[in-house]
Amino acid sequence: MTKEIDNSAVLHRNTHFVPKKAIGGKGSYIFLEDGTKFLDSTGGAAVSCLGHGHEKVNQTIVNQISQLAYCSSAFFTTDVAEELARFLVDSTGGRLSKGYIVNSGSEAVEAALKLARQYYLELPTPQPQRTRFIARKSSYHGTTLGALSAGGHVLRRQPFEPLLSTNTSHVSPCYAYRGKEDGETDADYVARLAAELDAEFQRVGPENVCAFIAEPVVGATLGAVPAVSGYFKAMKVVCEKYGALLILDEIMSGMGRCGTLHVWEQEDVVPDLQTIGKGLGGGYAPVSGLLIGEKIVRTLDKGTGVFRHGQTYQGHPVSCAAALAVQTVIQEENLLDNVRIMGAYLETRLRARLGDHPYVGDIRGKGLFWGIEFVKNKVTKEPFGPEMTVAGHIQATGLDPIFGISLYAAAGCVDGTRGDHVLLAPPYNVTKDEIDIIVETTASVLDHVLV
Structure with a gap:
């Protein structure tokens, strides 16, 4: 147990991992204590549909x-x-x-x-x-x-x-x-x-x-x-x-x-x-x-x-x-229209940028709710072994200030223990420019991890 965990009175989700401290948020971004401007491309767990700090709400x-x-x-x-x-x-x-x-x-x-x-x-x-x-x-x-x-x-x-x-x-x-x-x-x-x-x-x-x-x-x-x-x-x-x-x-x-x-x-x-x-x-x-x-x-x-x-x-x-x-x-704000328009754009950009990636098996979703499944072999659809914790590694890498992006990771999509994927779920008022950043940053994270 680390000293940082000893100093916290919170039972965090993982006692081996001290989450970074968020101190603010606006739109698609969360601001962290260490100065990172963090792109919340998953809205937490597909929660923040209007992003952060909406003044009317x-x-x-x-x-x-x-x-x-x-x-x-x-x-x-x-x-x-x-x-x-x-x-x-x-x-x-x-x-x-x-x-x-x-x-x-x-x-x-x-x-x-x-x-x-x-x-x-x-x-x-x-x-x-x-x-x-x-x-x-x-x-x-x-x-x-x-x-x-x-x-x-x-x-x-x-x-x-x-x-x-x-x-x-x-x-x-x-x-x-x-x-x-x-x-x-x-x-x-x-x-x-x-x-x-x-x-x-x-x-x-x-x-x-x-x-x-x-x-x-x-x-x-x-x-x-x-x-x-x-x-x-x-x-x-x-x-x-x-x-x-x-x-x-x-x-x-x-x-x-x-x-x-x-x-x-x-x-x-x-x-x-x-x-x-x-x-x-x-x-x-x-x-x-x-x-x-x-x-x-x-x-x-x-x-x-x-x-x-x-x-x-x-x-x-x-x-x-x-x-x-x-x-x-x-x-x-007619945001359901934006979900459909930006969702179609997100799909197009994901398929164009990652469709041929050697370790991306499937890209699927609807609206502004998209998943990317990773495989060891695209032809056989063989997943990575669970001991490699591929999705978790991708999520952790995204959290690095170099990338500053949320990629909601999960494992077990094949049989409960094998199979890795990440989710993307940006806010309904996301812009085209932000979609471009999400796709390119995601691709950069994958290139960094899956090489």
Whole structure:
């Protein structure tokens, strides 16, 4: 243990690594104590959708704190909570009819899983046998025990397996780069995955399943992998066949990150429950949420009327104010258009600069959410050995003041332990010049590490 760690009262994420101290931020940049002007090309973990120091959002937060910083949702509601929920419901065209505002993505997933279960208990003819969930391998839904149980993140699950619920089983993700067979069409690939999901319903007993949960674009575990066209339509058909719910986890990919406010809009596959998070409040306050379909709301209302779940800071006025301000800015500044335009430009630049790189296997994503997967052999797609910690080395190199860029690294995209990738997720108001800097700096980091 180093002296620096001894002198810090914070249990950092890694006791062997003392993070550099950030002292300010503006736009796409964070300013560090050592004088580094750091290009935040990942928005943390795809969080900072407006960048840093947006004055309108900052002022809105100050105004809310001055008016009312906190009140318990067990006793009161607030104008700002009502306005945020109304905005979110209206943004779905009313197809999801209520919003439930909490703090973190893990909390939103916990609420989704519990509400899915309670829905079946509240039906006129209750179905208490529905206790199971089906999720996907190489998925990530959060770190709390319920969310971790639902996810398929091998490394994060590993130490806690004895504590995790055993009521979730996992099917293959829609990961065309590694899952699609040679000569297989997208339609055939989708049909094969739908048959696999159907078989899993049959294996565990279709009458026992509450819901199928999946990320429309897989973030941390696979590196911005979008589903092929038609995939989620096919998955919803299987769910409806057996009376199960569809939960879409858009915590990382949603709220504009992929070019539409909700990713499911792009194929018009409306979930029964949808989790939202990172782009909701852009990091200006801790906030996430659960959007709920009308049939679930109606069933609860005709039953007990009580969702047996609650948290001290749900619907927190300051968090709601921050989220509403962020969403207002996105609308007023037409930033979803910019996400689509700059996203297309980012894709073009990445493919032109890195497509022929000998160790870049795949470049994939949507909007301003892109992943780069690294391989030892482009032809066989053989990954680097996990002992080489390639992605971690790339991230650490980017943090060097020589480069001054964030590259969100993760490992295990092949089988949970092998496979390296990095994510890029710049803010929605990113400029063309900044995209050029992100691509060139990323390429410089890769050339430095992968030689």
